[in-house]
Amino acid sequence: MKIDEDIRLYLTEKRAIIDAFPVQDVQAAAEMLFRTYDEGGIVYAMGNGGNAGTLDHAYCDFKHHPFVSEDKSQPLSTTVKRLTFVNLCGSAAELSGLVNDLGPDSMYSASIQPFATERDLVMAYSGSGNSPNVVRALEAAAKAGARTFAMTKGDGGRCRELADVCLVVPGTSRFPGQTGRNDNNFHFEDAMLSVNHMLVGLLKQRVSQEV
Template identity: 75%
Template sequence: MTLAETIGLYLAEKRRIVEDFPVAVLERAAGMLFATYDEGGTVYAMANGGNAGTLDHFYCDFKHHPFVTEDKTRPLPPDVKRLSFVNLCSSAAELTGLVNDIGADDMFAASLAPVVGPGDLVMAYSGSGNSANVTKALQVAVEAGARTFAMTKGDGGRCRELAEVCLVVPGTSRFPGQVGKNDNNFHFEDLMLSVNHMLVGLLKQRVAARHLG
């Protein structure tokens, strides 16, 4: 296969995923986000590896983008409620401290347990759906009565069992670097950012409709 053909393979796979995207599942996730915002709850998000870095993008978007004017020249009035968003991956000091003290499997659960409750939304991102640190934190969220959303691929793993709403990225891949145990991983990671943008845009639309007419 030539380089051009391999690049074309990636793009063809991407098109199929977009065509098969589970819109109804994301619609349910948006409903949970809206309810959390309306009730003054907090969104907590977690992921591993490069996906933890993507959550910094999520944090910036969710915290600011829905709450500026359409031309981005000024924020909405201060009486417009903002969304509380916590990236559980944001502090290297906290995470390494928790890993050192209680172990990697429990680091997100330990960070989440003292603060999460009903009215909050916990968002979990795991390609396998079985990352122990993610599934243990999801269990904490469920027991606390929080809303739970997970994004996975393949069969969804434990995340699919635990989360109230689970978005499973469809398809499989033959592209180098995302076969075998990493099947569809690049597409999963690409789609994380798309899911973020769709949710942020939908929240922005909702906020604008309420406060800008």
């Protein structure tokens, strides 16, 4: 296959995913986010590999973007309630310490179990839906009564069973690098950033209505 045909294949698959995207799950995630914000709860987010990098981007967006003026020239008044967003992937020191002491499967649950409450939202990202550290964290969140959102692909794995809302990115792929066990993973990671942007934009709209 020629390079231009591969590129068109990727874009064709992307359009099919967009057309079939589970909008109702994004809406449900937004509603949980709004409740967490209204109740003064905390958003905890986690993922592995490239997903952890995307969550660093999300941390910046969620913490700041909804709380600046429309022209980005100044922050909103300090009287406007902020959202507390905790990126569980954000500290190499913390993660390496938890892995060293408790093992990789408990690296996220150990950060959630002592702190999460029913006011909070735990967001989990796993391409397979079966990453042990993400699964254990969702189990810990459920025990704490926290709201849970997961995003995955394929059959959704264990995340689909555990999360209050599980967004499963639809489709399969023939594009190089995301076939076999890695099926649809590039599209999943693209969609993860898009969902985060949708949620941030919707939260900004919600905040602006209260200013």
